[in-house]
Amino acid sequence: MAQLDRSLIAGSPTFAGMPPEALDEILAQASALRLPKGEAAFRQGEPAERFFLLLHGRLRVTRLNPQGQQMVARFIAPGDMFGVAMAIQVEAYPGTATAAVDSLALAWPNAVWSALLARHPSLAVKTMQSLGARLQDSQKRILDLSTQQVEQRIAGAVLQLAQQAGRKTEDGLLIDFPLSRQDLAEMIGTTLHTVSRTFSAWEAIGLVECGRQRVVVRDRAGLQKIAKKQD
Amino acid sequence: MAQLDRSLIAGSPTFAGMPPEALDEILAQASALRLPKGEAAFRQGEPAERFFLLLHGRLRVTRLNPQGQQMVARFIAPGDMFGVAMAIQVEAYPGTATAAVDSLALAWPNAVWSALLARHPSLAVKTMQSLGARLQDSQKRILDLSTQQVEQRIAGAVLQLAQQAGRKTEDGLLIDFPLSRQDLAEMIGTTLHTVSRTFSAWEAIGLVECGRQRVVVRDRAGLQKIAKKQD
DNA sequence: CGAAGTCTTGAATCGAATCAACGGAAGTGG
DNA sequence: CCACTTCCGTTGATTCGATTCAAGACTTCG
Secondary structure (H helix, E strand, O other): OOOOOOHHHHOOOOOOOOOHHHHHHHHHOOEEEEEOOOOEEEOOOOEOOEEEEEEEOOEEEEEEOOOOOEEEEEEEOOOOEEOOOHHHOOOEOOOEEEEOOOEEEEEEEHHHHHHHHHHOHHHHHHHHHHHHHHHHHHHHHHHHHHHOOHHHHHHHHHHHHHHHHEEEOOOOEEEOOOOOHHHHHHHHOOOHHHHHHHHHHHHHOOOEEEEOOEEEEOOHHHHHHHHHOOO | OOOOOOHHHHOOOOOOOOOHHHHHHHHHOOEEEEEOOOOEEEOOOOEOOEEEEEEEOOEEEEEEOOOOOEEEEEEEOOOOEEOOOHHHOOOEOOOEEEEOOOEEEEEEEHHHHHHHHHHOHHHHHHHHHHHHHHHHHHHHHHHHHHHOOHHHHHHHHHHHHHHHHEEEOOOOEEEOOOOOHHHHHHHHOOOHHHHHHHHHHHHHOOOEEEEOOEEEEOOHHHHHHHHHOOO
């Protein structure tokens, strides 16, 4: 296997602040996982035997309900841990993680998790905090789904994505990975048709600029106004 | 202050398995908090200065969005920790916890949290797991809100409440605390009118029996069928 | 008893889903 | 390089579930 440098994981909040020897030891147990666009790191329902850290690229996590309808649970950015089923005591992955672009991850067998927890108590605290952040985010999504109209939710989702994956361009803030109307629809619980119509309207008044799997935020303040509107 | 027995907290999963001396020490730093029905343990936005364990009763946690619309985030049962803002690194309580019935809780100042974490590493693991469970639950709610119809969501919520707070009676499974149509509506993102209509229909076919702030599940299998229906 | 809180039910309205058809871009393979 | 297929997006017409509006009944409580 290729040589892995400890700088790969030192930058992740989960491992930040650990002594170099510990990082090297952790790295020694990892294997690299190349994920070409469209490939899955794991699939919903599979026994959860490994956990991961994304080094490069972007993953989309989806969930299917028993009736076969799908939603997008979140996007994973470089530095994020994912598939940490051990931490939440589930035996099967609750969703499917697919590469939205060519990606690179590290993978550890689950057994490593317990050993790490025992050896590095700070890991539990860090994981707790990251779960807390995700919980906060989920609660906010629930509140939005319960109380906001579709247009407001689209605006909120676009703003959030722009914040977490925005790249400054001459035209505005480009969401830096392929994002289809369908993806967005599944993030906020609507249909691609409604997203498409909304984008057409927004484009006409200069709020965004968009194309095939591509979104550029041109007027952030304008979108924020929509996201918060109450009528 | 009244004498607190260690059995009060030993039953909570968070503290299970700790040595008796540790329990006594933890208890020594707690203060008891009586919450008559309708009173709040804390309110959304308040600086989070304490964390809690519910001993007896039931609390309803609500959230307001910036536009003033409210939702019910969860119900807290005896043995649950709540208001653990420290664990998720927020400075203000993200919701309001109100007693749905006369309740009794223990409260600790936040400073105790860090000390406990340092002294008892298992606490971080337990908290991590409980956050994980809540995260799972939130994700499921998001999936339901995104993909299920209102009637299915009502059925799901009623079944969940019956499971976590059901008391067997001659007529069926009574949800053991006052639960208004409005509460249910705010749990699943609909209006009290729709909940009321749905209950009327269900009552007519013998699925449930209900009255003022009162719900009895008579036909669990029937409700499950509705919750899972795809048409 | 009056007042506030809770629930029910009808009628009208509306937002968004569904149904449907088509246009265009990207990838595939000869 | 071009024909072919597949995927993604747009837009109109229609339908439908659920909200909103409205009025009244019942319960509980001070």
